[in-house]
Amino acid sequence: MKRHIAAALLTTALxxxxxxxxxxxxxxPACAAGAVLPPELSDWSRAAANKTIYAxxxxxxxxWPALGAxxxxxxxHRFESLRFEIAPExxxxxxxxxxxxxxxxxxxxxxxxxxGAGAWIDLVRDGKFLKSVAHGHGPDCSGIRKMVEYDVEPGxxxxxxxSAPAASIDAMAIxxx
Numbered sequence: 513m514k515r516h517i518a519a520a521l522l523t524t525a526l527x528x529x530x531x532x533x534x535x536x537x538x539x540x541p542a543c544a545a546g547a548v549l550p551p552e553l554s555d556w557s558r559a560a561a562n563k564t565i566y567a568x569x570x571x572x573x574x575x576w577p578a579l580g581a582x583x584x585x586x587x588x589h590r591f592e593s594l595r596f597e598i599a600p601e602x603x604x605x606x607x608x609x610x611x612x613x614x615x616x617x618x619x620x621x622x623x624x625x626x627x628g629a630g631a632w633i634d635l636v637r638d639g640k641f642l643k644s645v646a647h648g649h650g651p652d653c654s655g656i657r658k659m660v661e662y663d664v665e666p667g668x669x670x671x672x673x674x675s676a677p678a679a680s681i682d683a684m685a686i687x688x689x
Contacts, residue, residue, distance in 0.1 A: 543653035564611030578616040610674035628682030
């Protein structure tokens with residue numbers, strides 16, 4: 513008898529429960545041909561490789577190769593092995609990846625950092641975060657998932673990447689006048 517009452521209550525609850533329609537997903541663009549990149553992003557199609565720093569202050573960090581204007585595959589490190597120069601502004605996901613790579617700026621301008629995947633980035637100089645001035649995405653089908661812009665002066669900066677979904681990420685740094 514108790515089973516029949518429980519089944520009746522459950523049936524009533526399920527039948528009477530409002531249904532929630534799922535929001536239709538935005539269809540992905542068709543990418544039969546590669547994306548046409550604007551001139552400033554054209555080097556995204558040129559591949560390079562670099563290393564990332566996992567512990568700021570290690571002896572090699574001062575001479576580490578800088579991230580440049582070509583799409584560069586950066587190996588990343590597990591969160592527990594990272595020692596950032598300063599803690600990221602957003603709390604990193606401990607189950608994801610990160611790393612650091614220098615960026616060398618020779619003239620003042622607008623620095624654009626492009627990533628091939630979603631991740632949190634901080635740009636650091638002299639132990640302080642630089643405030644970003646714009647955020648966006650790359651052109652459809654380009655492989656550029658995220659773009660963040662900073663107003664910069666000449667000098668050496670440290671790009672800190674955290675909460676990346678995989679053990680490597682494509683990145684690029686370009687300077688606009």
